Amino acid sequence: MFDAVASMAALCGQCRLWRRAAAAAQLHSGVRCLSAKFDYDLLVIGGGSGGLACSKEAALSGKKVAVLDFVEPSPKGTSWGLGGTCVNVGCIPKKLMHHAALLGGAMKDAQKFGWLVPGQFTHDWSTMSEAVQNYIRSLNWGHRVQLNDKNVKFLNHKGTFKDEHSVRAVSKSGKETVLTAENIVIATGGRPKYPSDVPGAAEYGLSSDDLFWLKETPGKTLVVGASYVALECAGFLTGIGLDVSVMVRSIPLRGFDQQMAHLVTDYMESNGTKFLWKCVPTKVERMPKGQLETTWRHLESGQEGKAHFDTVLWAVGRAPETKALNLEKIGVEVNDKTGKVIVAANDATSVPHIYAIGDVAEGRPELTPSAIKAGKLLARRLFNSSTELMNYDNVPTTVFTPLEYGCIGLSEEEAVRRHGEENIEVFHAFYKPLEFTVSERDSSQCYIKVVCFRNSEQKILGLHFNGPNAGEVTQGFSLGIQCGATYSHLMSTVGIHPTCAEEITKLHITKRSGLDATVTGC
Incomplete structure (x- = not known):
């Protein structure tokens, strides 16, 4: 038996682990050994929900997998750990802070149901943020443990394509490594946009990337935008007792049913959120006492408005993280208007063996569950002879406004x-x-x-x-x-x-x- 195992190990000289070769001989598992050409069967660029799901599913098939994930700090210097937008600056902290606001409303209701609530109750931002951030850090650690348990190599490196099968990985310290893979998945997601035509926007404003990691209350806040990110943030900030205004250029919740969207904003207005309709910001300046003087223009009347805020939160859309990938060099086709990677129904890009999933892919819903499912299905098609494609029809979603x-x-x-x-x-x-x-x-x-x-x-x-x-x-x-x-x-x-x-x-x-x-x- 030993001779048989040794012979198989010799034939599979490119396999780095003797144990894998021995297992292949003994169990006849059908898991192929790596070609001498590549370090990995699958390399995933991006450690968000889709990328993690894809990498772990591939590892279950016995493939050699690596994940690159590197968070560029926001303009304000905010950074975070493994898990992508959803875990760190999206779904998870958003829902927890939404729940905090709902609890405040429930305390008001409780008095009508016979609960004796003594005196005034107020919200403490630092207590909430510390609890939420500690939970997020536990998820960051959990993702690293899961990758390790499934023998997925994790590198906290920034990835840039060198050629169709090679990626240059650079660590925070600047150390460079070149990784090769037979298949590469782009799962880099997106980041908030800042308006380029508004002086002071990036210098003084925040985005959702920053809001969830603030140690102190944002205070009186202007939210610019009417996306679900804008309305969700405005909703829970109002719910915990802050003075919040929302500046809307055109319509709320673009892409959603507009009757429903206006009912959402009507409810928010009736519960204390102020709305500046048909307005666009023109300038943000810091005043001597620290407040941000924001100037805007009404699109129909042309009249100018001005007010002071403690925080200006930009929620005017998100941009895909594709610019640093060097996609043009290797011929991966990108939509010039959106910056997203153009993909086929099977998530394939214009370059063989390179795929894109999640928010970075053109025409895909920017939703965590769809990215997770797409990642798993892609791995099964690549390594398990599956032919099942992701079905993007009738994908449910919820906007967590008040x-x-x-x-x-x-x-x-x-x-x-x-x-x-x-x-x-x-x-x-x-x-x-x-x-x-x-x-x-x-x-x-x-x-x-x-x-x-x-x-x-x-x-x-x-x-x-x-x-x-x-x-x-x-x-x-x-x-x-x-x-x-x-x-x-x-x-x-x-x-x-x-x-x-x-x-x-x-x-x-x-x-x-x-x-x-x-x-x-x-």
């Missing part, structure tokens, strides 16, 4: 654009969550609509939900819609009483009818 907004499928506008208004039926309802009754909360913006084909089958094209726990509600319904649910399926579903989600199963009034869509009882 009144959450969850959606699946097409907006009403998009359904009409694709199929014509005469072929679309919209069932809708305004409802009041039971939790809002005793506490006497305003439920004017709690609203549901289901967008369907108008034909006899009435297949559901989109579902939109504004209300508490929208993510939890939408997740369940997304399975049905992914399976081709129709309006009749919805009507044959028994709701759970008393819940907000059950109101979806009771929708019976169409927009076309013009009838009052306010829910009045069971």
Whole structure:
């Protein structure tokens, strides 16, 4: 037996570990040995959710895998550990701070439910931020442990393409290493944009990259932008008691259903967030006492406005991290307008053996779960003979504003654009969550609509939900819609009483009818 193992080890001279060669001989696992040409079977550039998922899935197939991840500090010098945007400066800290704001609202409600809340209660930013940041650091460490456990080589290096199979990796100290791989995945994600035409924007302003790592409260804050990042941040900052204004150039939540988006901002306004509509910033200056004087212009009237803030938060979009990769040298095609990597349905770029997944890829939703799934499926196609492609239809998402907004499928506008208004039926309802009754909360913006084909089958094209726990509600319904649910399926579903989600199963009034869509009882 020893001779057989030794012979196999000799044949696999490029394998660096004797143990791998021995295992291949004994178990006939079919895991091939590396060619002499490459250091790795797979090299992933980017340690975010998609890149980590892809690398770990490849390692499960017995492949030799490495991950490069290096965080360039923000203009303000903020940096963080392994895990990408979601873990460090996105989904995780955002949801935790959103929850902190919801707890403040719950304390107000509690008094109506008989809880004796003594005196005034106030929020302490430093306590919250320390707890959130400590949790994030634990996730950073957890990701490193997982990579190590799966024999994935992690390098805290910045990667730049040298050729189609080689990447120059540079450490923080400047030490350079060249790594070669048969397959390379670009998963570098994106970073917040700063307006280049606003003096003082980058010098004095912050982005979401900085907000979640602040040690002290941002104080009176101006949020510039109306993306989900902008509204989510403005929402939880207002919720913990800060004075917050949002400057909106055009429309809120571009790409989302606009009726739902305006209900979200209506709710925010009714709960204390101020909005500067149809305005653009023109200048940011630091005053002698430290505040930031921000000047803006109203797009319709042309009038100028000016106010002082402690913090100006830019949330005007994100740019893909592609410029430093040297993609033009190796011929990877990039969209000149967006800067994103152009990919095929199988995530392949214009260069064989190079792929791109997640936020950096053109036409992909900028959502963590879709990047994770895409990464896993790519690894299975590369190393497990799978042919399954990522399905980007009906991917659910939720905007974690004070009144959450969850959606699946097409907006009403998009359904009409694709199929014509005469072929679309919209069932809708305004409802009041039971939790809002005793506490006497305003439920004017709690609203549901289901967008369907108008034909006899009435297949559901989109579902939109504004209300508490929208993510939890939408997740369940997304399975049905992914399976081709129709309006009749919805009507044959028994709701759970008393819940907000059950109101979806009771929708019976169409927009076309013009009838009052306010829910009045069971």
